[in-house]
Amino acid sequence: MDDNLLRKEFLQSWKRENHIGYQKIDYFCTDFSVYFQSCMKLKVCSVNTIVKIHSLFFSRGKKEVNVEFEAHSISDNDYDGIKKLLQQLFLKAPVNTAELTDILIQQNHIGSVIKQAEVQEESDDEEEEEDEVFGFISLLNLTERKGTQCAEQIKELILSLCEKNCDQSMVEQLDKLLNDTTKPVGFLLNERFINVPPQIALPMHQQLQKELAETQRTNKPCGKCYYYLLISKTFTETAKRSSKKRGESTQQKEELMFANAEEEFFYEKALLKFSYSVQEESDTCLGGRWSFDDVPMKPLRTIMLIPSDRMNAIMDKLKEYLSV
Template sequence: MASSAKRRQLDPAVEESRGSGTEEESGDSSEESEPEIHQEVQVDFEAHAISDNDHNGIKRLLQQLFLKASINIIELANIIIQQNHVGSVIRQAEILDGSNEEDDEDDIFGFITAINLTERKGMEPVEQIKELVLSQCETHHQGTAEQLDKILNDNSKPVSFLISERFINVPPQISLPLHKQLQTELMDARKTNKSCGKSHYYLMISKTCMEAGKKKVPQQKGKVKEELRFINAEEEFFYEQSVITYSYSVQEESDSSLSGRWSFDDVPMKPLRTVMLIPADRINAIMNKLEEYLTI
């Protein structure tokens, strides 16, 4: 059943930069390239409650995160929609010119939510997410694989999967009100004894990249600013507060139009995914950082 809309205009005049983002859209390199356009388009966004109409948009955004990983994206999107009292989707604010069409109702620019992995233990996409992060941890960060496995399977300390996905040119400033709203909803869920609001840790998988010539993914947090680049810039603050973090390459999976060809300042970048485990009691510190750096 579709939920009623909770409409809240985000920071006004948020800019969507075109032609100056960090992603070059993949295309036919044999064709002559058109002149590059640099312009700023003023776009107002609104946050809405997640509804049935958002299934395709959420699925598309999940695909850009997981790429070719063995995750049941359709069922994961279903879980997100069923849990519609937590989380928001981003849509462009209505333009009152009478031209709105129903065909655009499922167009979303991003979404945020948190799924309690401990509560939903045994569900296919939940077990697939756990298998993905554990297998990559064993491959790239063996020293903490056993620790992560123990945390993910400790029913007394629930772990929630925090997902914040958006399209590349939606600026990071939009993440501040979204994270604030999510934390408010999780707090309300705790007050009403809903299990989705009870988390001891948050697990995140962040889209990152590093210079293509680098042979080893950095593991020391002190090197994050000079080696790891976060596609969602605000997620660096979550990285700084994490107790477990490691990265793995998705270069062989990144041949779809969703991933594009990444570059920073014309330097080729290797696409990665960075896994982070953040204690729930550090979220307030992260929110303070977001407030400090992302307030317009």
């Protein structure tokens, strides 16, 4: 199969699987450039084989390297890894990721990091890589943290982007919800490398919900939240997006592709949602300046505000589609 035909088959299969569901997918990723290149290195022509690749799609010839992941409590040693993932999310946005990372580490009674499971008989050269953070999940209570630079910057960023991409009624509604001190808003952070399997999202979210319930019971920081704010890494076809009116395309679920596959379920339950382009901020390798069959892909960030009473329904969806 030549490269052009493989590209076409890969894109069509990816889009088809994305909209049908995830029960048949063992590995899911939306970064076409990196993912496609890795598949080409493996000399794989079957898309059915491509989507079964489990781990870090590191390849040595045609050999798959399977990597097991496990969750740990957040610690001081995770600072660099968490900050790197936050920078990947915010890109050039004016958010103090250093302060945000410090807060997440300080409130380590909630949240987890994803690391490679310990391997027996590792060499000394590999010891430095043992603590590498492949992903993390946590929550910043924007209401409790009012006055901190990062919390204020996040709210200002969200509102300014809403003003640029949505109608005035949504801007006013979002502003009211973000600044209502009687109904705290939690900024849900769920970041991982694109090559970590989505199945890990289920236990991570389950554990976070347990921890949040415990903090509420014991009156620790990050207690009850009435809403969850989520910024999701998404992609869309530029051609379709440009044909829509302002604000209209962001509401079309079928046009969005999610870097974290499970976040589509959050999108479905969101009270408010909109997307904005990060094409000019993204790294050219990871950011999405590529095209397949003359259909250019555009990297976005999708902002969602989800009522906390809808989390049970979201968790049920995660169990249905991501249970191993």
